[in-house]
Amino acid sequence: MAEVQQLRVQEAVDAMVKSVERENIRKMQGLMFRCSANCCEDTQASMQQVHQCIERCHAPLAQAQALVTSELERFQDRLARCTMHCNDKAKDSMDAGTKELQVKRQLDSCVTKCVDDHMHLIPTMTKKMKESLSSIGK
Known part of the structure; x- marks a missing residue:
């Protein structure tokens, strides 16, 4: 693919990923860390229970990251x-x-048309991704 076209797509995808990270993933990371910290506060829990609690806290973030990766792929x-x-x-x-x-x-x-067509898909993909992310962990 021509370098200019590749750069266009890369910049658009990077901007989309930054937006998703800032608006969705970061909040989920905060929730995950606070949840994990709460697991560690339970002095009555066994080591295994604390570990399972932390795993449950991490699950929504892992699911979100998998979703973003899958959409980008x-x-x-x-x-x-x-x-x-x-x-x-x-x-x-x-x-x-x-x-x-x-x-x-x-x-x-032909390559320029491919890039143009796919650039038009980015807003829809972003919207779909953000909707899916907002439903994770609820």
């Missing part, structure tokens, strides 16, 4: 499939005898 896979399709079309054009410069233009255009 799905997005990345879709974008990779799209750009792979562009590469296949470019190879087919080269094999058919199309001039290299024309093939490069077609490839750049």
